[in-house]
Amino acid sequence: MTDLTYLPDRTALEAAGLGVEHRRGWALRDCSFRIPAGRICALVGPNGAGKSTLLSLAAGLRRPTTGALHVFGGARPSDRAARPRIGYVAQDKPLYPHLTVGETLRVGEELNPATWDWATAERIVAAGDLPPAARIGSLSGGQRTRVALALALGKRPELLLLDEPLSDLDPLVRHEMTAELMSAAAEHATTVVMASHVLAELDGVCDYLLLVADGRIRLAGEVEDLLSVHSLVMGRHEAEGLPREFTGHTVVESRVTGRQITALLRTDGPVAGEWEVAEPSLEELLLAHLRSPDAPPLLTPGAEPRMNVPAPKEAV
Amino acid sequence: MTATATPLAAAPAGARPRAGLRGLPWLVLRQHRVTAWCAASALAALVVGLVWLRFGMDDFIDSRAIRDACITSTECPTAQATVDYFRRTAGDLLHYLGYPLMLLPPIAGMFVAGPVVARELESGTYKLAWTQSVSPLRWFAVKLSVPAVAVLAGGSLLSVAYTWAWQAVPEVLLPGQAWYHSFDTLGAAPVAHALLGIAVGALAGLLVKRAVPAMGAALVGYLVLAGELLDNLRAHLVGPVTQLSAAQPGLIRDRTWMLERGIVTRTGEHIAEPNCGVDVSPEGCLARHDGAGWYLEFHPYSHFWPLQWAEAGVSVVLAAVVTGGAVWLLRRMYR
Numbered sequence: 001m002t003d004l005t006y007l008p009d010r011t012a013l014e015a016a017g018l019g020v021e022h023r024r025g026w027a028l029r030d031c032s033f034r035i036p037a038g039r040i041c042a043l044v045g046p047n048g049a050g051k052s053t054l055l056s057l058a059a060g061l062r063r064p065t066t067g068a069l070h071v072f073g074g075a076r077p078s079d080r081a082a083r084p085r086i087g088y089v090a091q092d093k094p095l096y097p098h099l100t101v102g103e104t105l106r107v108g109e110e111l112n113p114a115t116w117d118w119a120t121a122e123r124i125v126a127a128g129d130l131p132p133a134a135r136i137g138s139l140s141g142g143q144r145t146r147v148a149l150a151l152a153l154g155k156r157p158e159l160l161l162l163d164e165p166l167s168d169l170d171p172l173v174r175h176e177m178t179a180e181l182m183s184a185a186a187e188h189a190t191t192v193v194m195a196s197h198v199l200a201e202l203d204g205v206c207d208y209l210l211l212v213a214d215g216r217i218r219l220a221g222e223v224e225d226l227l228s229v230h231s232l233v234m235g236r237h238e239a240e241g242l243p244r245e246f247t248g249h250t251v252v253e254s255r256v257t258g259r260q261i262t263a264l265l266r267t268d269g270p271v272a273g274e275w276e277v278a279e280p281s282l283e284e285l286l287l288a289h290l291r292s293p294d295a296p297p298l299l300t301p302g303a304e305p306r307m308n309v310p311a312p313k314e315a316v
Numbered sequence: 317m318t319a320t321a322t323p324l325a326a327a328p329a330g331a332r333p334r335a336g337l338r339g340l341p342w343l344v345l346r347q348h349r350v351t352a353w354c355a356a357s358a359l360a361a362l363v364v365g366l367v368w369l370r371f372g373m374d375d376f377i378d379s380r381a382i383r384d385a386c387i388t389s390t391e392c393p394t395a396q397a398t399v400d401y402f403r404r405t406a407g408d409l410l411h412y413l414g415y416p417l418m419l420l421p422p423i424a425g426m427f428v429a430g431p432v433v434a435r436e437l438e439s440g441t442y443k444l445a446w447t448q449s450v451s452p453l454r455w456f457a458v459k460l461s462v463p464a465v466a467v468l469a470g471g472s473l474l475s476v477a478y479t480w481a482w483q484a485v486p487e488v489l490l491p492g493q494a495w496y497h498s499f500d501t502l503g504a505a506p507v508a509h510a511l512l513g514i515a516v517g518a519l520a521g522l523l524v525k526r527a528v529p530a531m532g533a534a535l536v537g538y539l540v541l542a543g544e545l546l547d548n549l550r551a552h553l554v555g556p557v558t559q560l561s562a563a564q565p566g567l568i569r570d571r572t573w574m575l576e577r578g579i580v581t582r583t584g585e586h587i588a589e590p591n592c593g594v595d596v597s598p599e600g601c602l603a604r605h606d607g608a609g610w611y612l613e614f615h616p617y618s619h620f621w622p623l624q625w626a627e628a629g630v631s632v633v634l635a636a637v638v639t640g641g642a643v644w645l646l647r648r649m650y651r
Contacts, residue, residue: 059447062650078650080451088447094440096347103346109332110339111448118332155448 010037010073012159012191013058014305017067020053026215027053031067033210033220034305035193037158040185042202042223043195044286045212051195052091054212055161058193059088070307071159084115087157091164091195093148095136101125102132104147108154121154124180128173141168149177153184160185162194178205199283209282211289218289221300223282229298230266232280235273237261245273252295253288264288266298340450340458348431352466359470362416363477369413370481373406383486399489407490410481414493414501417471417478421506422538424467425513425520429534432459433521452650456643460518464511471507479503487571495620496573499550503621508628508635509546513538515638522645541634546627551575553626554619559612564598571617579607586611 014034020027028050035041043051056062057069060077068076075082095104105125109116125132128146136144145168152160165181166174182205185192193210196202209226211219219226230252235243237256246254246265254263264280271277280288289295337345345352377383380398433456436442445455479502487494499505517534524530556575559565567574578588579602592601602610615623 056443059443061443061446078451083447083451084449086447088443090440090443092440094442094444096441096444099346107343107444108448110342111445111450113339115449151444151448 011035011070011306012037012039013069013071013193014073014307015067015069016305016307018054018057018064018069019066020050020057020062020215021065028057028064028212029215031212031215031217032305033217033299034303035191035208035210036302037072037191038189039191039208040182040206041191041193041208041210042206043193043210043212044197044199044202045195045218046290047197049212050215051212052163055088055163055193055195056090058159059086059161061088068307074307084112084155085158087152087155087160089145089148089152089162089165093141093144095144095148095151097135097137099136100132101130101134101136101139101147104136105132105150105154108151112155115156117154117156120156120184121150124150124153127176127180142170142173145169146177149181153181156188158188158190160190160192162192164195164197167196167198199286203282211286213290213293216297217299218295218297219285219299220303221298222302225300225302226298227279227282227285229300230264230280230285231271232278232284233263233265233271233275234278235261235275243273245271245275250296253292266295340445340455341462343445344432344458344462348462351427351431355466355470358416359474362413362474366413366474366477366481369406369409370484373402373410373481373484376402376406377484377486377489382489384488402489407485407493410485410490411493413481414478414498417474417501417506420467420471420474421509421513421542422535423513424463424510425517425534425538426531428460428463428514428517429520429524430517430527430531432463433518434525434530435527437521437525438527446650452646453643456518456646460514460639464514467510467514468507471510475501475503475506494571494573495617496615499623499627503624504628505624505631508631509542512541512631512635512638515635515642516541519638519642519645522642522649545634546631549630550623550627551615553630554615554622556613556615556619559614560609561612562609564602564610565612569614573615573619575613575615577610577612579605580609580611581606582608 012035016032018031019029031050031054043054045051053062057064058071058077060079060083063078071077071082071086077083077086096107099107105118105121108121109118124146128143130139130143130146136147139147145165149162149165152162162181166177169177181192184190194202194206207223209219209221209223210217233246237243237259242251242254242263243261246263249268249271250266252264252266254261256262264284265271336342380395380402382395382398382402436445442452442455446452482493482498482502485493495502500509513534516537517530520534520537521530524533551573560580565577567577576588578586579590580586587605587607590601590605590607592604596604598610601607
């Protein structure tokens with residue numbers, strides 16, 4: 001990260017009391033978080049956790065049932081001024097199947113006359129050897145993903161929302177596209193929010209984390225901060241129940257294998273006793289939280305929303 | 317096809333010189349390029365056909381001197397064969413050439429409901445437009461404006477051509493295609509109906525959100541509005557003429573849309589087409605119902621254009637109301 005892209009005081013996306021009700025219940029419930037500008041944020045959660053709903057709210061495709069979601073420190077995503085500054089790639093990568101690749105890029109130009117960046121869009125398309133005259137309908141899933149990303153990046157958004165962007169790419173192309181994305185994001189100080197349940201997609205790429213499960217925010221904040229307040233503790237399992245030394249810390253998850261106990265603790269000071277203590281990896285942190293839905297949510301100070309929280313409108 | 321291919325390989329970054337439509341209208345037209353070409357070709361063919369038919373009919377009527385022909389064969393047996401021939405050929409052709417105008421409103425409605433609106437909602441491509449800096453409201457407005465402008469321009473041209481061809485024929489030659497029979501294909505009515513069809517289609521597309529069912533909904537919706545409401549309203553949009561007479565009036569009168577005949581009783585009550593039984597003379601019938609005389613309600617030909625504009629006005633107002641409902645729905649759903 002360069003200094004240019006690190007803007008802790010500016011907010012790209014924040015929500016307070018956010019809720020979305022579907023016909024079959026709440027997709028999101030009472031979500032509050034903040035993503036500072038310039039971050040590469042991983043939006044993680046199991047299938048059906050509300051990731052796509054959250055991203056489509058941020059893209060201005062739907063509106064919340066309760067609470068509010070703001071972009072760029074105060075605008076609604078559907079505001080006339082905000083819409084051109086947000087890029088979005090939906091999970092199913094909708095494109096017009098009868099248009100050619102070249103025509104699809106022209107759609108980007110026609111609909112974003114002020115900001116359209118032909119060079120970026122064409123570079124991404126050209127890297128995949130896509131002939132401009134090829135019809136979208138004749139492309140493979142991975143190729144369509146490439147065109148959809150070219151459209152989103154050619155718009156030069158300040159906030160780029162990607163819903164499972166790389167899931168249908170092969171590992172080699174995924175690696176290459178990730179590098180492409182990151183360099184484009186770094187070049188223009190773009191904030192990226194990337195939903196995924198492929199944890200390998202995210203490690204080493206993201207510096208911010210939003211963990212959603214069951215429509216609620218479970219973890220939010222800098223990846224580094226989140227990792228540093230957690231400890232992976234291993235030792236001998238002596239008696240039934242949790243070891244006494246764990247009291248005072250929040251136990252996210254603990255597992256016993258034979259006489260060995262492994263626990264992920266949200267530590268408050270050092271853990272007393274004879275324990276092997278290590279900082280968890282991102283994957284370990286995420287898996288532990290996903291396996292333990294009862295662990296209390298954690299927002300680092302930077303991830304607390306700074307907007308005025310609107311009075312909760314309780315749905316009947 | 318049109319020159320929309322982009323020279324991608326050697327093109328540098330930055331704005332490119334473009335001619336013609338830009339922005340969202342370009343996209344809408346590009347999406348429906350094939351439909352636009354088919355519609356334009358059909359329009360051209362129909363207009364050429366109508367012009368050719370008008371000159372042919374003029375020529376035939378004048379050269380055979382049947383302009384003042386009679387309605388039944390007993391009145392003038394000599395010209396009857398010629399008149400029959402005219403009705404069979406030119407008359408039928410004129411009749412069939414009116415179908416495209418009559419079908420334009422429901423077809424326009426189904427087109428807007430399915431391919432224009434619901435297909436985007438169904439396939440998710442609306443997300444693409446809405447996240448490429450186009451607000452849902454503007455997207456919807458342009459989606460409707462492009463077909464509306466096309467219908468206004470193309471439909472008007474076709475209607476003018478049809479009305480012009482139709483005017484060549486005296487009513488006695490084609491009694492089945494009098495102005496009140498062909499009302500839906502003449503003047504402003506078909507264009508205004510088509511605008512109503514587009515509005516109904518837009519609402520159906522937004523409500524149903526799936527292309528094929530939305531087309532069905534648009535068709536049903538339009539048929540209910542036009543068939544039930546407009547058709548029943550038509551005769552009352554302009555006050556009909558009521559004539560009183562002592563003797564029973566005849567129902568055959570040139571260029572006149574007969575609405576109702578009946579008896580005026582001594583108390584001033586109107587009894588429409590009183591049932592007097594078989595073999596009762598009109599006088600006997602009058603006496604049986606204690607009638608003072610007969611009345612006849614009708615629209616003379618001079619009411620043709622006032623009725624046309626009144627119906628067009630009602631259609632356009634209805635279209636505006638339906639469009640308003642669709643916009644309200646869109647805002648409620650997506651903002």
